[in-house]
Amino acid sequence: MTAVAERPAAPAAPEPPPTAQQQQRDPVRRTGVLLAAILGIWALGWALFKGTATLPLGRATLTDFQRSLNDLRDAFDAARDSNFFLETVVGGASDGLEALVTAAQNLLSQPAFPRPVPEIGWLGVLAVAAWIAYALAGVRSTILVVVSFLAFGVFGFWTESIDLLIITFTAVLISVAVGIPLAIAMARSRTVTTVVTPVLDVMQTMPSFVYLLPLVLLFSIGPSAAVVATLIYALPPVVRITAHGLRTVAPSTIEATTSMGSTRAQLLRKVQLPMAKQTIIVGVNQTMMAALSIATIAALIDGPGLGEPVIEALQTLDIGTAFVSGLCIVIIAIMLDRTTTAASERAEAERRTAVHDPRRRRAALIGGGVVAAVAVYLSRSYLWAADPDTLPDLGRPLADAVGSATEWFTDTFGQLTGAIKDGFTYGLLNPFQSLLADSPWWLVAAALLAVAFLIGGWRPALTTAVCLAVIFGVGLWQDSMVTLGMTLVATVLVMFLAVVFGVWMGRSKRADTALRPLLDAGQTIPPFVYLVPALALFGPSRFTAIVAAIVYAGPAAIKLVADGIRGVAPTTVEAARSAGSSTFQIITKVQLPMARGALVLASNQGLLYVLSMVVIGGLVGGGALGYTVVSGFSQAQLFGKGLAAGIAIVALGIMLDRITQHAAARQGRR
């Protein structure tokens, strides 16, 4: 499908001789013709064989392979107390993490037996958090933190919010403790880099949802599995960004300091780490946001936190509660993002104003510490300062208001939203899905292989063959094709948005300044939250999952296209304008073709984002693989099927990623 976006790749080279022009245009046009031919043959086959050999599988039916995964789970469960590796290594790690999380919960969020409340009540927690924010980030962040924590309390999700923060921070601390040394090793050694990079790639491209089930095999369900899942997803950003920061320290500075006789340790401590400091903080910020997004989803494997009320409310279609708990997640996301960003800016500003009076700051810190200590004391002595339920309850009224507003909206505009949904579903989604899911499997496989070969080359075709074989093998062919169909349709829409907004932003500085903060904010919000408004508008359906996926994937793709358009050399645009091109001609004949690398990259990112969200959409009636995974969490006898669905999702992800990556590399070479 990505080829659609490449189609307008008219020659961008300024007036090459006619033969070269011919050669350049030909392969693109030939690809287009061949793609159309493949689609035509496919459609013909579909018409002839529709409904045969589609490999469906009933909801409660399991294949042998899936049953064997159930057995595997049982074997793991049985061996948990006897097998050395499971008992000592995994069990030890699991117990350690669980003890850590429980201790933090007793201290901050959950009743610490025999007390009816945690060791430190809400007032104390709030004051300590505010003090930390003040010390690290400054006054504005302190205010933000105070307001956020108050919001957790008044919205009635204090415990869940703090639990989510505990899981997030535990994972972030471990990520940083492991990630920074690893990044240092990568920056120093080419071997380490070559070994670690592909592992990080896999960790990052795998849709977040599918980490969870295999972890259940090892860690069972609960807080430790949640922390590990979060950790796996959160580790790559800090490692990558730190290693990048260290590696890009100016070589001239490294050489100069080496020439003065620095040891390697001195080089690291006095030159590389300080010079990469800001980049490292950016890495920590990214890791924190990644951790937050998985920590919410980890509610599916019994991770404590705000994910629980959201999922529960989504499944009971309680939009009001879903909204309020989702709002708390958004508040946390904004709070963490702003505070870490402010901390990094502060680090920079502080070194600028070196002669800044440190005594005043120290006094303020001590004063704040005293206030925090008093607050902690109060929260241990008085129930009003300990129990967040004593705060006024705004959560219930807000939930009710949102609930009735949604009801009013569906009553009033239900026909309109329904029409949109049906139009889309019957007009676009169903035909396309039918082509993928109702054609015989061999026809689809052949068509996909041909497409992969055509736009990527033989390597991605090989990968596609392997991935399709895996999907076939785990026994979820038809479900996978439905998910693939939804993913492709959503990606096409994402790319449409990306081109429209990306071109606009790339061409207009003002549009960029207006939209970019919105997109940035959109990217920091855990994907999960997008399900809530989508569900409110469209009810549970495949379309709902697609809407959420588009909202989730849009910002990243738009930004990539905007950057690509902006990156087109201004002199080329100027030359085209001076040759009398209209604006439309400049966009279609110069800017888009020259930014096609960015377009392909955007579709690559878009596909992966969409896939992970379409899967999560299983929670709101998205069906297919996502639904299978979700039921694997909730019903013990469907675990194997859920795990198989997870494997199929990974196969889909790798297949789409490889094809688009190779297409992107080809674009780059051209």
Add this chain to the structure above:
Amino acid sequence: MSTHALPVAAATVEDDVSARIARLDEARRTPLLHVDGLWKVFGAKSDRIIGTPDADLSRRELMAKTGCVVAVKDVSFDVAPGEVFVVMGLSGSGKSTLVRCLTRLIEPTAGQVTVAGQDITSATDAQLRDLRRKHVAMVFQHFGLLPHRRVIDNVAYGLEIRGDGKAARRERAQEMVDLVGLSGNENSYPDQLSGGMQQRVGLARALAVDPSVLLFDEPFSALDPLIRRDMQNEVIRLHHEVGKTMVFITHDLAEALKLGDRILIMRDGAMVQVGRPDEVVGAPADDYVRDFVSDVPRSHVLTLRWVMRDPRPEESLEGPVMGPDTVVKNAAHRVLASAHPARVVAGDQLLGVVDREDILRVIVAEESP
């Protein structure tokens, strides 16, 4: 002849040059820096080339045959204590590689480097670090300052890493900041300074460890011409004040002639000529060097030694007496004012004479292309 007292002005110029020459003679006996048969070949299996017939190939031929690049090819020279030794050549001629081989920032492929009698090429890591911390400091084209440290802490960096006490290194760093004329800027950050000021910080940083040898790799190429001239004068001033031995890389001939006691000219990694500025200008070793020096104002570089001739039989020998190492430009005024040709005299021996015409020939030649 000793009864003829030489005029004062000429004497200082001459003494200066004579002192230089004396230093050079001294150098030949006790060099501070000694480089012998140094090679650097980049590329796979580069160590297999030296000593084979391949080593005699030109750089391009070798590149085609083996894929290796000879950056430094069999270079040998000595530098005397207190001497300013300039290395010059076109871009890519191997200057940067050569100067980095001196402290093994780049590992030489073959050859020997000795600093104050210590063999660098066989030094251990610890010895090498010690050498870099105390004896040899370097100034870079792109400064290489630490952006997160203030000027004073940049200057103190070398002292810090070798473990000097805080108070001592602060004091020394402040001295150096004052020495290079940056007083008042010690608390600025590098990116708050102009390029010229940043390079002063680089200079102060190198001087702070009180090294016996200073290496400069095109330190002023990134600066604009006026600032560059200031900085060159600064180096000359510092050389007078602290008297360091310097190896100075440049691709700017004017800079080389201005600063250098001696100049090494490189081409494709090999030495083409080593000599005093007047030797290089007066007797270029080949067309490459001749081309190089063709734009030089010769009267600023050549000495009377290069323009004198034997007296003609009828010529008067009443003219003023001058030393053979007097620069033409400095001699011109007196020769042109005198009715008789000037006598070029070394000790009590008459080497030759120079008349107006000889002087004018040098001066006029450089005005007509």
